[in-house]
Amino acid sequence: MAGVLDRASLEAVARLFGVLAEPTRLALLQALKAGPRAVSELAEELGAKQANVSKQLGVLHAAGLLARARDGNLVRYSVAESMIFELCELVCGKLRRDAERQLSALAPAKKRK
Amino acid sequence: MAGVLDRASLEAVARLFGVLAEPTRLALLQALKAGPRAVSELAEELGAKQANVSKQLGVLHAAGLLARARDGNLVRYSVAESMIFELCELVCGKLRRDAERQLSALAPAKKRK
DNA sequence: ACACAATATTGCCAAGTAGTAATATTTTAA
């Protein structure tokens, strides 16, 4: 369905993947999957510094993955692209398969399902 | 379906996304979508240096995304995880939607489909 | 106006890495 992408499109795709290529940002997305959270809540939940949480949320927001909403003194972020969870599921599936293959190579004959 | 991932799992997922976060590697995957290719073929097809193509193919192979097969003097690489194209499709879809939104914000009332 | 709390920003450093030129390795063919 999709033709061949030019260099600029490939760079855009790569940039998006790059946003997801950091454990801290993935942890933030995972926490936000349960619902909107304020910066300080996320910082405590992840055990991370406020400055860094704010910075990484900014990266995710700039990429269009998060929505930002002021609520008095707080700023609540929420997931704006549920697509990211499909992405993560695909990757997790591959990692699970890899791990299984590695296991069965050491311990033959495993139960199927 | 998937529970909460620990730090190590998040790092593994991030590492995978990181492999896809480079335009050159995406271009290689795109070229390989049409079928197996030798290193020199890919270098010419992309207009890139042999050393860099070999290096990036190595990264993709180490990540388990490509298969490697010697064929005489050549080494042919091929896609080992078709999942990556689903990933790219999801990302491309988001980018298309973003671009459309940006367009319709400037030029109201566009034709549907 | 003030103090206080939550968030954002700035300057910095250390680590990681894409790309390159040069060189090494592997394979084929004489």
Add this chain to the structure above:
DNA sequence: TTAAAATATTACTACTTGGCAATATTGTGT
């Protein structure tokens, strides 16, 4: 054993960026 071709590796440079401390900004209540 040679030479030549294809691929991989090494050493290097330039650039990017995650995390941090300090500071600035924004909003709330008094």
